[in-house]
Amino acid sequence: MNQIGVQYFEGIDLMAIEGVNDNTVMILISELGLEGIKKFKTAKEFTAWLRLAPNNKISGGKVLSHHIPKGSNRLKVALRQAANVIGNLKEGHLNDFFRRINYKKGRTTAINATARKLAVIIWNMLTKNIQYQPPTEYLFLDQKRKMKLVKRIRKNIAKFDLKPEDIGFSQNTDFQ
Numbered sequence: 001m002n003q004i005g006v007q008y009f010e011g012i013d014l015m016a017i018e019g020v021n022d023n024t025v026m027i028l029i030s031e032l033g034l035e036g037i038k039k040f041k042t043a044k045e046f047t048a049w050l051r052l053a054p055n056n057k058i059s060g061g062k063v064l065s066h067h068i069p070k071g072s073n074r075l076k077v078a079l080r081q082a083a084n085v086i087g088n089l090k091e092g093h094l095n096d097f098f099r100r101i102n103y104k105k106g107r108t109t110a111i112n113a114t115a116r117k118l119a120v121i122i123w124n125m126l127t128k129n130i131q132y133q134p135p136t137e138y139l140f141l142d143q144k145r146k147m148k149l150v151k152r153i154r155k156n157i158a159k160f161d162l163k164p165e166d167i168g169f170s171q172n173t174d175f176q
Contacts, residue, residue, distance in 0.1 A: 009034060009126060010034075010129065012125050012126060012129065012130075012131065013131065013132070014028070014122060014125065014126075014132075016131065016132040017094075017118065017121060017122070017132050018086055018089060018092045018093070018094050018095070018134070019082040019083065019085040019086035019089070019094060019118070020082050020118070020122075021082070021085075023078065023081075024078045024079070024081075024082050027074050027075055027078040028075060028078070028122070030074070031073065031074055031075040032075070034126075037122075037123060037126045037127060038126070038127055040123065040127075043119070043120040043123040043124060046119060046120075046123045047116050047119050047120060047123075050073070050075060050076045050079070050116075050119055051068065051069045051070075051071045051072065051073075051076060052068065052076060052079070052112060052115055052116040052119055053068075053116060054066045054068055055068070055069045068112055076115070079115040079118050079119055080111055080112070080115045082115070082118055083098065083110075083111045083112075083113075083114035083115040083118060084111055086098050086114055086118075087099075087102065087107065087110060087111065087114070092134070093134040093135055094114060094117065094118075094134075097113075097114060097117060098110050098111075098113075098114045101113045101114070
């Protein structure tokens with residue numbers, strides 16, 4: 001089955017995405033076909049068509065509601081099932097995303113958010129003709145959080161009256 005999907009999508013292997021199986025690929029083929037996904041100009045249009053993007057109602061700059069619209073199709077159901085599978089995995093890039101959302105907002109929201117993320121990944125793969133490459137090396141921290149971490153380390157070093165050599169740091173101007 002995987003070979004059929006790869007041949008159909010001109011060498012793009014959608015099953016390389018964690019959680020996506022042959023059922024998801026077959027439903028994508030039956031719902032859209034190869035050229036169907038290219039009719040959507042942006043990934044945002046594609047997720048809105050799937051009804052996976054929030055329907056923000058804003059008046060006067062104030063968000064009145066931001067729920068996922070009702071309605072479904074087979075592809076949305078398949079992506080939500082794939083997202084649920086991702087939530088049950090032990091590790092992986094998308095599983096980390098799922099767990100962050102699940103912790104903050106609950107499993108239902110995490111399933112919808114991960115299904116939307118899957119839709120965006122699939123749209124990018126098929127319209128830009130690129131293979132899926134999960135991020136393997138993460139940036140440890142962005143610059144702002146890194147500065148807070150350095151500040152906290154300096155504070156703890158001063159609090160316990162330690163020298164950088166006591167901890168095992170070499171002489172570095174960052175800790176002076």
